[in-house]
Amino acid sequence: MPTPPETPPRKRGRPRHLEPSAEYRERLEDIVTVAAEVFRKQGYDAGSLDDVAAALGLRKASLYYYVKRKTDLLRLIFDRAITTALVDVERLAAIPDAHDRLVALIRHQALLVLADPHHFAVYFDQRTGLEAEDLADIARKERRYVHHFITAVTDAMDAGILPDGDPRMVAHSIIGLTSWSYKWFDPARDSAERFADTCVALVVRDKRSRRRIRPAG
Amino acid sequence: MPTPPETPPRKRGRPRHLEPSAEYRERLEDIVTVAAEVFRKQGYDAGSLDDVAAALGLRKASLYYYVKRKTDLLRLIFDRAITTALVDVERLAAIPDAHDRLVALIRHQALLVLADPHHFAVYFDQRTGLEAEDLADIARKERRYVHHFITAVTDAMDAGILPDGDPRMVAHSIIGLTSWSYKWFDPARDSAERFADTCVALVVRDKRSRRRIRPAG
Numbered sequence: 001m002p003t004p005p006e007t008p009p010r011k012r013g014r015p016r017h018l019e020p021s022a023e024y025r026e027r028l029e030d031i032v033t034v035a036a037e038v039f040r041k042q043g044y045d046a047g048s049l050d051d052v053a054a055a056l057g058l059r060k061a062s063l064y065y066y067v068k069r070k071t072d073l074l075r076l077i078f079d080r081a082i083t084t085a086l087v088d089v090e091r092l093a094a095i096p097d098a099h100d101r102l103v104a105l106i107r108h109q110a111l112l113v114l115a116d117p118h119h120f121a122v123y124f125d126q127r128t129g130l131e132a133e134d135l136a137d138i139a140r141k142e143r144r145y146v147h148h149f150i151t152a153v154t155d156a157m158d159a160g161i162l163p164d165g166d167p168r169m170v171a172h173s174i175i176g177l178t179s180w181s182y183k184w185f186d187p188a189r190d191s192a193e194r195f196a197d198t199c200v201a202l203v204v205r206d207k208r209s210r211r212r213i214r215p216a217g
Numbered sequence: 218m219p220t221p222p223e224t225p226p227r228k229r230g231r232p233r234h235l236e237p238s239a240e241y242r243e244r245l246e247d248i249v250t251v252a253a254e255v256f257r258k259q260g261y262d263a264g265s266l267d268d269v270a271a272a273l274g275l276r277k278a279s280l281y282y283y284v285k286r287k288t289d290l291l292r293l294i295f296d297r298a299i300t301t302a303l304v305d306v307e308r309l310a311a312i313p314d315a316h317d318r319l320v321a322l323i324r325h326q327a328l329l330v331l332a333d334p335h336h337f338a339v340y341f342d343q344r345t346g347l348e349a350e351d352l353a354d355i356a357r358k359e360r361r362y363v364h365h366f367i368t369a370v371t372d373a374m375d376a377g378i379l380p381d382g383d384p385r386m387v388a389h390s391i392i393g394l395t396s397w398s399y400k401w402f403d404p405a406r407d408s409a410e411r412f413a414d415t416c417v418a419l420v421v422r423d424k425r426s427r428r429r430i431r432p433a434g
Binding site for chain 2: 045046125164165166169172180183184185190194201202203
């Protein structure tokens with residue numbers, strides 16, 4: 001690691017008592033991004049810290065300054081995905097109108113996955129490599145995440161803009177509809193915005209046409 | 218391998234010029250089923266032929282009679298999934314009515330994945346382990362598979378029972394909606410039949426209500 005000459009020599013790694021610098025955090029973000037690409041391509045078990053270092057153009061000793069074990073990289077990949085997404089979903093969950101909230105959540109999920117399909121391919125497909133404690137933490141955050149979808153789906157059913165059904169089942173179905181894109185989406189021919197619109201059009205019913213089908217009295 | 222005493226000694230493995238016996242094929246099916254469970258749980262790279270043999274209660278030498286390399290097992294897992302599913306979908310593709318055909322394809326896909334979620338978890342998530350030639354063969358079959366969904370979606374749009382959109386995008390979206398279940402479905406609380414009904418209700422529009430929305434002239 002290049003170190004300014006006036007800095008006294010210190011142990012490898014970031015001192016625990018200091019906040020990480022902006023530069024450190026930015027570098028770590030790059031490492032997590034590239035690690036997700038390596039694990040997507042090779043699989044988590046087959047991809048090594050050496051492969052990640054090589055893809056970054058770093059020596060392994062330099063990578064080691066940021067992460068000590070491959071499983072730390074996997075935890076960071078999962079953490080980034082669910083933490084950012086949960087903040088967004090909690091913001092959208094505050095939208096009062098049932099129609100606007102459901103549409104916002106569907107569009108959010110569709111665009112989220114397509115903004116970084118490699119990252120989400122690792123997130124969705126490679127969790128066997130996570131340590132038990134990390135997996136429990138991710139599962140906890142995912143339950144909060146899905147909870148917001150279930151609430152939105154329940155309200156949308158009450159408003160007559162989704163067909164009736166088991167809200168938990170419908171919430172997971174909508175997450176599947178909007179998340180599966182990392183398996184087939186081709187940016188050369190498909191548009192992310194159009195995909196988000198398609199997902200909304202496929203499941204969300206028009207309020208007025210539903211009202212006409214169920215006349216009052 | 219137990220061999221009747223009157224059989225002359227021969228090389229390991231099934232002779233190439235003979236059709237496999239019913240017993241051989243049945244045993245191989247069991248091996249493929251158990252291998253998918255092992256790979257689902259441990260990941261393909263981490264799971265070994267030893268693990269598969271142990272899960273079957275076989276010695277590795279006995280497993281070797283059926284498969285020589287781990288990648289053969291993976292190919293067999295993929296082959297079973299897509300070959301059976303493709304036969305079913307080609308049968309359903311012959312249904313003349315657009316509504317009945319779309320409903321049949323949606324229900325087929327929803328029930329297919331839930332009939333063996335471990336198997337499809339490997340199929341959907343662990344293809345990095347496939348050899349290039351096998352992957353090309355699977356991809357060819359998948360294109361035929363998706364083609365039937367695209368045709369059904371196009372006809373359903375013409376019939377006014379699906380909102381208009383890019384048929385390829387909508388076909389993949391419907392496959393995502395119906396396939397994602399292996400990630401969340403809990404047989405202790407969810408019913409596969411109810412899930413299939415939910416998928417149909419979520420996307421397929423009622424013919425008559427659509428006609429009323431678009432009056433002639």
